[in-house]
Amino acid sequence: MARQSPQHANLLQGTLDMLILRTLLYGPAHGHEIGKHIQRTTNDFLQMQHGSLYPALHRLERRGWVVSKWETAPDRNREFKYYRLTEKGRKQLVVEESQWKQMAEAVARVLWPTAEES
Amino acid sequence: MRWWQVRKRNADLERELSADLDLEEEEQRERGLSPDEARYAARRAFGNSALIRDQTRETWGWVPLERWWQDFRFALRQLARAPGFTASVVLVLALGIGATTAIFSVVNAALLQPLPFPEPDRLMWLSQQNHSLPGVVPESLSYPDYFDWRSKNHTFAGIATCVGGGITVQLKGESQRLDIQTVSSNFFQVLGVAPMMGRDFRLEDEQPGNRTVMLSYSIWQSMFGSAKDIAGETLRMDDHSYTVAGVMPKGFQFPLENPAPALWISMADDAAGKKTSQRGFDVLSAIGRLKPGVTPEQAKADLSLIAAELARQYPDTNMEDSTALVQPELEHMTGDTRPALRVLFGAVMLVLLMVCANVAGLLLVRAARRGGEFALRAVIGASRAAIIRQLLVESVTLSLCGGIAGVGLGYGLLHALVRLMPMDIPRMQEALVDGRVLLFGLVISVATGLLFGVVPAWRMSRSAPGLALREGSRSVAGGRAQHRVHNGLVVAQTAIGLVLLVSSGLLMRSLVRILNVDPGFDPGHVLSARVGVPFGRYSHDQHLHFFDQLVARIAAVPGVQSASAGWPLPMSASYATITFNIQGRPVPRGDEPEEALGLAMPGYFATMRIPLISGRVFDERDGLKGQPTIIINQAFARKYFPNQNPLGQHIQVRLGDDVFEQSVREIVGVVGNTRLKGLTDGVQPEYYLPYAQAVVTNPYLVIRTSGNPLALQDAVRAVVQQMDEGVPVYQVSTLEDYVSKSAAQPRFQTFLLSCFAGMALILAAIGLYGLLSYVVVQRRCEIGVRMALGAQRTDILRHIIRRGLILTLAGVIAGLAIAFVVTQALTGMLYGIRSSDPVTFAAMAAVLLLVSVAASGLPAYRAARMDPNQALREP
Numbered sequence: 001m002a003r004q005s006p007q008h009a010n011l012l013q014g015t016l017d018m019l020i021l022r023t024l025l026y027g028p029a030h031g032h033e034i035g036k037h038i039q040r041t042t043n044d045f046l047q048m049q050h051g052s053l054y055p056a057l058h059r060l061e062r063r064g065w066v067v068s069k070w071e072t073a074p075d076r077n078r079e080f081k082y083y084r085l086t087e088k089g090r091k092q093l094v095v096e097e098s099q100w101k102q103m104a105e106a107v108a109r110v111l112w113p114t115a116e117e118s
Numbered sequence: 119m120r121w122w123q124v125r126k127r128n129a130d131l132e133r134e135l136s137a138d139l140d141l142e143e144e145e146q147r148e149r150g151l152s153p154d155e156a157r158y159a160a161r162r163a164f165g166n167s168a169l170i171r172d173q174t175r176e177t178w179g180w181v182p183l184e185r186w187w188q189d190f191r192f193a194l195r196q197l198a199r200a201p202g203f204t205a206s207v208v209l210v211l212a213l214g215i216g217a218t219t220a221i222f223s224v225v226n227a228a229l230l231q232p233l234p235f236p237e238p239d240r241l242m243w244l245s246q247q248n249h250s251l252p253g254v255v256p257e258s259l260s261y262p263d264y265f266d267w268r269s270k271n272h273t274f275a276g277i278a279t280c281v282g283g284g285i286t287v288q289l290k291g292e293s294q295r296l297d298i299q300t301v302s303s304n305f306f307q308v309l310g311v312a313p314m315m316g317r318d319f320r321l322e323d324e325q326p327g328n329r330t331v332m333l334s335y336s337i338w339q340s341m342f343g344s345a346k347d348i349a350g351e352t353l354r355m356d357d358h359s360y361t362v363a364g365v366m367p368k369g370f371q372f373p374l375e376n377p378a379p380a381l382w383i384s385m386a387d388d389a390a391g392k393k394t395s396q397r398g399f400d401v402l403s404a405i406g407r408l409k410p411g412v413t414p415e416q417a418k419a420d421l422s423l424i425a426a427e428l429a430r431q432y433p434d435t436n437m438e439d440s441t442a443l444v445q446p447e448l449e450h451m452t453g454d455t456r457p458a459l460r461v462l463f464g465a466v467m468l469v470l471l472m473v474c475a476n477v478a479g480l481l482l483v484r485a486a487r488r489g490g491e492f493a494l495r496a497v498i499g500a501s502r503a504a505i506i507r508q509l510l511v512e513s514v515t516l517s518l519c520g521g522i523a524g525v526g527l528g529y530g531l532l533h534a535l536v537r538l539m540p541m542d543i544p545r546m547q548e549a550l551v552d553g554r555v556l557l558f559g560l561v562i563s564v565a566t567g568l569l570f571g572v573v574p575a576w577r578m579s580r581s582a583p584g585l586a587l588r589e590g591s592r593s594v595a596g597g598r599a600q601h602r603v604h605n606g607l608v609v610a611q612t613a614i615g616l617v618l619l620v621s622s623g624l625l626m627r628s629l630v631r632i633l634n635v636d637p638g639f640d641p642g643h644v645l646s647a648r649v650g651v652p653f654g655r656y657s658h659d660q661h662l663h664f665f666d667q668l669v670a671r672i673a674a675v676p677g678v679q680s681a682s683a684g685w686p687l688p689m690s691a692s693y694a695t696i697t698f699n700i701q702g703r704p705v706p707r708g709d710e711p712e713e714a715l716g717l718a719m720p721g722y723f724a725t726m727r728i729p730l731i732s733g734r735v736f737d738e739r740d741g742l743k744g745q746p747t748i749i750i751n752q753a754f755a756r757k758y759f760p761n762q763n764p765l766g767q768h769i770q771v772r773l774g775d776d777v778f779e780q781s782v783r784e785i786v787g788v789v790g791n792t793r794l795k796g797l798t799d800g801v802q803p804e805y806y807l808p809y810a811q812a813v814v815t816n817p818y819l820v821i822r823t824s825g826n827p828l829a830l831q832d833a834v835r836a837v838v839q840q841m842d843e844g845v846p847v848y849q850v851s852t853l854e855d856y857v858s859k860s861a862a863q864p865r866f867q868t869f870l871l872s873c874f875a876g877m878a879l880i881l882a883a884i885g886l887y888g889l890l891s892y893v894v895v896q897r898r899c900e901i902g903v904r905m906a907l908g909a910q911r912t913d914i915l916r917h918i919i920r921r922g923l924i925l926t927l928a929g930v931i932a933g934l935a936i937a938f939v940v941t942q943a944l945t946g947m948l949y950g951i952r953s954s955d956p957v958t959f960a961a962m963a964a965v966l967l968l969v970s971v972a973a974s975g976l977p978a979y980r981a982a983r984m985d986p987n988q989a990l991r992e993p
Contacts, residue, residue, distance in 0.1 A: 032138040051165035054135065055173040062177055076141065081134040 016056050018100060021085065021093040024066060030073070030080035031057060057083060065089030131174055139164055169499045189511035196512060197519075203484060204516070207477050210884075211520025211566065212527050213877065214473030219528030219551070219559045220535055221466045225459050226558075227549035229452050234369065236310035237407075242414060243450035244277065244404040246425055246439035256443050259402040261385070261394040263428060263436070264302070267404070270424050273417040277406040278308040280373060285383070286650040286846055288354040289341060295650045295848035296337070296380040299373070303384055306332070308407045309372055316349030316364020323363070323384035324394075330384045331360040335368040337380040356652035358387070373403065374451055374545055398435030398697075405447060418444040437708035457946050458867055464943070465621060465874045468614050470566060472881045475611045478570035479885055481513060482604050483892045485574040492578050506575045513571025514564055521563025525556065539866060577603055601893075605925055608889050612929020612966065613936055615875075615882035619962040620937040622875035624944055624951060625868040627958055631950035632861050638792030638801070639688060640727035643679075644853035645827035646687055647819045649838055650846045658777060662742065662810055665817065668841060669719060675833045677824055682721035683809065683817035688792045689856040690818065690849075698805070700758060701768035701782060713754060714794055715773065716806040717817055723789055725822045726853075733765045733787030740808035746781035747808060751791050754803035764788060769805070775813045783807070796860035798949045820853070827852045867947060882929075882966065883973040890922055890977035901981055902989030911982040918981050922974030923967070930963045 023034050035053050060066045066083045073080050085093075139160055146156035161167070175184070197204040232238045245256035246263070259267065259279065268277045280299040287294050303319040312318060313332060323330045331353060333342070342348050353360045360383065371378045388394050408417055421442030429440035485492075492505055500508075529551050536549055577600055649668065656664060665683060673681040686692030697710040705711075722728075723735045731752055740747045748769050755764045770782045791801035809817055823830055835847050894901070901914055941953040951958075 030138065031134065032141045051135075051167060051170035052173075054131075054170055055177055058131075058174050059177040076144075078137065078140075080137050080141070081130075 015100075016052070017060060018093065018096040020053070020056060020060060020083075021065060021089055021096065024083060024085040024089070025093065028069075028071070028082040028084040030082050032080070034083070060089070063088075063092075065092050127178065128175070131171065135167065135170070139167075166499050185507075186511065189508050190515060192508070193512040193515040197516065200484070203480070204519075207480055207516055208520045208523055210473055210476055210881070211517055211563075212523035214470045215517075215521050215524025215559065215563055215566065216527030216531055217874070217877070218466045218470050218562060219525050219555060220531035221459075221463050222558050223528065223532045223549050223551055223555045224535060224539075224546070225463055226552070226554055227545050228455055228459060230554070231545065231548075233374070233448050233451075235372075238448065239446070240275075240408040240410070241309070241447040242274075242406045242408060242417060243445045243447045244406050244421065245443045246400075246436075247441045247443050248438050249440060250438040254443070257439050258400040259404050260397050260399045260435070261388065261402065262397045263400075263425075263439075264402055264404060265394075266428060267421060267424055267442075268302075271406075271417075271420055273409055273412045273420040274406040275409050276304050276308040277404055278302045278305040279385075279402040279404050280305060280382075281401050281403065282373075282379070284650065284848070285355045285381075286652050286844075287341070288357075288844055291843075293650070293844050293846045294341075295648075295846040297377050299379040299382050300385050300388055301382045305372075305382065306366070308405060310407070311367065311370050313364035314367040315346075316362065319363055319384050323386060324389060326386055326390040328384065328386045329358055329360040330363045330386065331355070332363050332382040333365045334378070334380055334382075335366060335370065336378075338365045355383075357655050372405075397432050400439075406444075414444045414446065418442055434707040458863070461621075461943060461947060462867065462870055465618060465871055468618055469874050469877055469881075470562070472611050472614045472618075472878055472885075474566050474570040475607045475614070476570075476881050476885045476888075477513075477516070477566075478573045479604055479607045479611075479888055481570060481574040482577065482600060482607070483888065485509070485578050486600060486892075489578070502579045505579045509575035509578055510568060510571045513575070514567035517563045517567030517570070520566075521559055524563070525551065525559040528555075528559070535870075538869075573603055573607070604889055604892075608885050608925050609929040609932065611882050611885040612926050612970070613933035615878040616930055616933025616962060616966050617937045617940050618871070618875045618878040619966060620933075620959055621941055621944060622868065622871040623958040623962045624941060624948055624953060624955060625864070625871050627955065628948045628951050629861070629864050629868045632797050632864055635793065635797045637688060637797060637857055638728060638790050639853075641853035641857045643823050643825075643827055644725070645819075645821040645823060645830055645834070645850070646690075646853055646856070647821075647831070647834055647850040648816055648848050649819060650848060651816055651842075652845075655844070658775070658813060659742070661813060664841065665719065665809070668837065669721070669819070671837045671841070672819065672821055672834055675830065675837065677830055677833075679822045679824055680721055680725045681819065681821045682719045682725045683819050684716065684718040684722040684726070684806075685809075685815055685817040686716065686794070687818040687820070687853070687856060688794050689796055689860040692818075693795065696771055696773050698769050698771040701770065710772070711758075714802055714804040715771075716804050717809045717812055717814070718749070718806045719809045719817065722820065725820045726792075727822075728792055729790040731788040731790060733785070735787055735789070736806075736808045740786075741810045742777065744808075744811070746778055746783040746811055747786045748783035749787040749789055749806040750785055751789050751801075751804045751806075753791050753801050754805055755788050757803050771805070771807065773807070773812060773814065775811075777813075778811045781811070783811075793860075797857065798860075798864075818849075864947070864949070879966070879969055883969050886922055886925065886970055887973040887977065889925070890918060890974055891980075893921070894918065894977045894981040898984065898989045901984055902986040905984070905986035906990065914984075915978045915982040918978035919971060919974045922970055922978070926967055926970035930966055933966075934959060934963060 019038050020034055023029065023037050029037070031053050034057075057066070057068075061068055061083070065086060066089050067086055068081050068083050070079045071082045072078065142163060143156050143160040146159045147153060151159060164170075233241060235241060244267070245258060248255045248257040261279075264277070264279050271277065278301065280301045283298055283300060284295055285298045287296055301319070303321050303323050306312065306318050314335075316332075319330060319332065322328055333348070338344060338348065345351075348362050349364050351362045353362055363384075366382075373379075385394065393399055406417070408414070418441075421444065422440075425436070425442045426440045429436045429438075492500075495505060496502075532549060532551065536546055539546055580599075649665075651661060651664060653661070655661075669681050669683055672678060686694070694715045695712040696715045697712040699705060699710050718736055720735075720737045720740070723730060733749070736747070736749065739745075748771070750758075750764060750769075758764070759767065764785050765788070767785045768782050769785065770780060772780055774780050789806070792804070793799060794802060794804060819834070821827065821830065821834065831850050834850070838845055838847050905911075905914065937959065938954060945953045
């Protein structure tokens with residue numbers, strides 16, 4: 001993976017999957033849209049190369065969490081590969097979200113112990 | 119995802135990526151960038167698209183296979199682009215793999231194939247253990263012992279016996295001598311093979327008078343024209359009538375030794391005489407089929423109980439044979455050849471190892487030349503694993519090519535081996551390239567590919583791309599580390615080569631010693647032959663008269679210097695020991711000593727040129743009417759009459775021919791020792807009886823000639839034909855042949871191992887030559903500078919040769935140490951020489967050093983002749 005400037009964080013392993021699933025919760029999207037959306041919503045803090053999305057997308061599809069279909073984009077007169085969340089993917093998202101929350105809380109407890117006590 | 123959808127899937131991915139990339143580009147343009155800037159920005163935002171493709175495909179699961187296939191095709195293209203390199207590597211590999219495959223085929227046929235009988239694991243070879251001799255010495259069974267074992271055991275489904283012999287078949291006016299086995303009636307049943315035609319032997323076939331014969335498939339074809347109605351027919355053999363019981367199926371043979379028996383007869387013949395009732399007449403081989411679930415140990419305990427009981431009951435004959443030996447038949451059959459085959463297989467594996475090191479060196483050089491290519495790959499995103507994988511796929515592709523050529527070569531070599539092979543390795547004729555051999559070839563090819571590929575692959579994957587690209591541009595690719603690896607390979611090759619050279623050197627020196635052994639007789643210009651006079655064809659007197667006449671008539675043939683007959687012919691594999699006692703030294707019957715028996719007609723010692731030491735040799739005084747006499751050899755005299763004159767002493771030999779029944783005989787002479795069993799077997803005590811006083815078997819004719827002995831064989835046949843047309847002449851051979859055959863196995867082993875050592879020497883030389891040539895090319899610049907600064911050509915020459923010598927010396931020192939340990943495995947195969955023989959070690963090290971200097975010479979010469987001007991200007 002290419003070097004990143006310090007103010008950008010590297011994506012934690014496995015986090016990308018969750019972010020993609022979460023993004024798709026709003027409705028079907030193609031790879032470019034997903035990447036743009038993640039970047040925008042994190043105020044460019046998570047700046048990844050779009051390309052790294054595709055392996056993740058294909059992996060999710062293989063696991064059955066998303067399905068894909070070629071559809072014409074409403075604003076461009078071309079077909080893009082749209083990914084759509086499946087029921088299985090929805091459940092997976094819930095699981096990952098709760099795991100993430102647990103981990104974030106655990107990390108927070110270690111980093112700011114006093115804040116926790118007070 | 120199915121693999122056949124990969125193509126479609128790839129297109130899909132391509133389309134997806136380009137659609138999204140185009141979109142990005144469009145968006146960048148909409149932001150106001152110029153088209154070129156937009157494309158560049160889009161691509162930067164997108165990342166390494168090749169890597170993305172790879173990583174995405176990886177998630178499909180079928181990628182590994184696809185990638186191997188890609189690498190394989192790429193490897194083939196690469197190899198095709200360097201035909202010279204490819205051809206030489208494939209040739210070296212083919213030699214190594216071919217030799218290994220051929221030897222493995224032999225090992226496979228001889229040792230690994232199961233016996234060709236149903237449930238072969240249950241077949242056991244049985245014998246008694248002779249406790250009078252040190253170590254575990256198996257002793258054959260006598261018929262009465264066998265009958266007891268057969269009826270009293272609880273652990274065998276059946277026990278059968280066989281004993282080899284010969285018989286004269288009289289068919290359509292012609293007589294022919296055939297190898298036979300006399301067997302018990304349950305013989306075929308124990309082996310688990312039924313006749314394909316006719317009936318099996320029955321218990322009553324063991325009774326006197328019920329002479330029956332079972333034909334082998336091949337004799338049924340050749341002598342009886344595959345007659346369908348042969349069963350029940352009568353066959354004249356040795357002047358008796360035998361009923362043909364049946365024909366065994368094609369390929370059936372037992373015992374599995376050469377020559378294969380042409381037919382099997384029931385023991386009715388032996389039962390007609392007194393053999394089946396003589397305890398102590400230990401001649402039978404026994405084979406048993408264990409009951410299901412019984413272990414050999416249990417069977418041994420069971421039979422040992424019976425043997426111990428027999429030893430108590432019959433101390434005269436069985437006292438020393440109080441335990442039984444039970445050994446899996448396959449193990450027994452292959453026992454003698456196991457060590458030799460193990461050594462040969464070990465040697466050929468060493469050759470293969472050298473081939474690996476050699477090819478690894480070649481690949482290193484090639485990889486160094488391709489340093490730039492791999493650096494480029496690394497720069498544009500190939501992972502380290504990918505580079506290693508690709509190099510390994512290339513090397514395995516190479517080794518598979520070598521393997522295919524090698525198995526082909528091995529097939530040819532195997533045929534040559536089988537033809538050359540004088541060793542009596544059972545089942546050797548059936549050695550072939552079967553599924554197991556092919557599998558072995560495949561495994562060994564892949565293994566060699568990985569072995570010789572792993573070093574260069576590892577080296578390449580570690581090189582820093584930037585450095586390699588820069589170095590590559592100046593054509594000095596490969597650094598110090600790579601040289602160390604390459605040096606190591608050359609040292610390893612030298613060491614292994616020396617081990618092989620020393621091993622073959624030891625065998626050679628041992629062979630020379632064997633060939634220089636004095637056999638105790640003069641084998642030059644002596645023809646020998648056997649004459650199949652059936653016992654019972656003539657009376658005792660007539661039989662003797664026939665041989666007297668025969669010898670006299672042959673002696674009269676022009677070109678014959680002298681003729682006689684005796685038994686056994688030394689090194690002919692005929693051999694017997696008979697117990698005896700010396701008069702005045704009474705011992706219990708069961709404790710009587712036994713020594714080798716010999717029979718001799720007058721003139722035998724003179725014809726054989728066995729020297730007379732004292733007393734006299736046999737002459738007409740020792741005939742039917744004469745006093746019973748005996749001649750002993752020096753070893754006998756030394757063992758039984760130390761510090762005593764043996765002449766005039768009396769010996770009673772426990773042997774009878776109905777006329778001279780265990781007579782007390784006077785020692786009339788002492789003759790020189792002969793090597794009875796073979797050149798490498800020590801001399802042993804032996805005594806000779808006059809043939810006229812011990813007519814127990816047909817003797818070997820010995821005929822000393824002035825010219826080529828084989829030129830007289832027709833004359834000898836003619837003499838026998840004149841005397842009796844119904845008597846066949848067989849085993850016609852020169853005495854030199856017997857002596858030579860006795861050294862056949864060491865000669866063959868030495869020959870093969872020397873071939874391997876020769877290959878090793880060439881490989882070691884090529885390895886060193888390859889390294890030094892490469893070094894010279896690489897250091898062209900440096901050498902040029904040196905010369906420009908005033909170095910003499912001889913300095914350069916010396917410099918390169920010294921480098922070769924240092925490597926060789928390192929290899930030689932390591933090799934000597936390894937050889938010192940490894941050659942101990944040869945101990946059993948060496949005669950008259952220790953496995954650590956310093957002369958051999960020194961000589962072989964010297965040979966290797968000389969060859970190394972020669973191998974360094976050419977590159978050194980090339981370096982010294984270099985034009986410094988040109989060397990420095992070339993890029």
